[in-house]
Amino acid sequence: MQKLEIDEISAGYGGKEVIHNIGLKITEPAIYIVLGPNGAGKTTLFRTIGGILKPFSGRITLDDADLFNSKEARKRIAYLSHLSALPEEMTVFNALKYYADMEGGDIEHSLELLSLSDLKDRKFSSLSQGQKKRVSIGKIFLRERELYLLDEPTSNVDPKISKEIRDIIIKLSKDKFVLYSSHNLYEAREIGKYLILIKNGELKFFDKIENIKTKQYRVGIKALNDISDLLPESEFDNGYYVVTVDNPTAVAKIINDLVHSGAGLTEVRELDNPLQEFFEGE
């Protein structure tokens, strides 16, 4: 049974503590969204879990093996930073080979998985930002790992590639731990199962995303007919009748009533992301 245990770690740079006494235990393979404002300590947390930074105090273990002190345990981790971390002067194929030679792995598998075959003879420095990101992601899929630390993997990537990357990660998370930092709340909600919220270097929230309770729900409703009489409390905004309720079950009742009154509903959508509230407190 896999288990990642972060035991009250504090870490930082030059003796200055950035993350303080963070403790959490992960046992279920899934995508864990690491959320937090800029400078909250997300990258420092990833660097500490990845064995790049030595914790000031505390310990991180993967199946009881200390991640900072055990080279063998570190081989079970993939770390993707927001920089490319690839030799820019090389071709795509050679840049991946650079790491494959050191760590082992299947270059062709990575090229195919990230749709990079057409780019393999191109110089890495000549690629667009999005293409560079794909190659950078390609290096962590050279071989299989058990824990993936992904620091904003879909930044600078177009929507099509972004979706492909998310699909790969979702598939991966069936039997792997994936810690995924993102500023895109919709993406976070779409793919994440758990939320790890970091603020000012402290762990503020760790639970399933579905358990997040929000103060209010705003729902936008579009209909073929005028439904303003049926929804007297609503506001009309940008083609939507906007209704604000305090729990999701109230939405179900409104929809049911509208359907039975023959409103001709064409669209119902949630207007706010529940994760938004975590940023609004800043």
Added chain:
Amino acid sequence: MSFWQATMKRSVKLSRTYFIMGVLMSVFGTAISNMYSLIPADLLNIEGTSIDLMNSMPLASVSFLSLSALMFSMPVMMLFVFDKNTGVLEYLLSTGLSQFDVYTGYVKASSSLAIILLTFSNVLNTAIGIYIGTDLGFLATIVVLTFAVGLSGVLLGAVSMMAFSSFQKTQLGANQPLGIAIGMVPVLPALLVSFIFPLYALVIIISIAVVTLLFSLALLIFSGRLIPREKLLP
């Protein structure tokens, strides 16, 4: 392919100009070393002067041959800075390498390139020396001195360069070349002492090389403690 071998290969591809300059300088050093054979004997032993050009000039060439090795291995030192800024070093740390492994990789790569050029220089110099009839013992001394001074200079330059780069506060800081300047410290005395203290030149040059070598190795060994891992991050 190991990390240091890959680094050496990358350095060669990164800038061919340094290698061409290194080779040209080693040819120049060889020319200086053997030039005395072209100078008339009465000019080599000028009355009233203590400078023995016949012995001093080949010894002075040691600095040029060593400098060529420093130049030949310079792209490795540049690569360290480049890799730090692009996040390659950060990724290498995540794969399980320690900062000592990283530093050693670049030092091995630069030393290997230096050895390649020093071998080339010495083969060339010795061949020409034998052809013009230079004493074999003297040629062997040049070989020993060139390797001692050249390698100690490269080692000191590489370690200093990485240390300066690691302690650089901003990516655009310009302290890195200081490492190269420091690498020239053991090389320059070889140029001067052969003229100023011809009798003790050999002992002085060897002593400086040994001290430099020991100092650089100590700095490398303690780099893990002296330079924290975070200094390798972009």
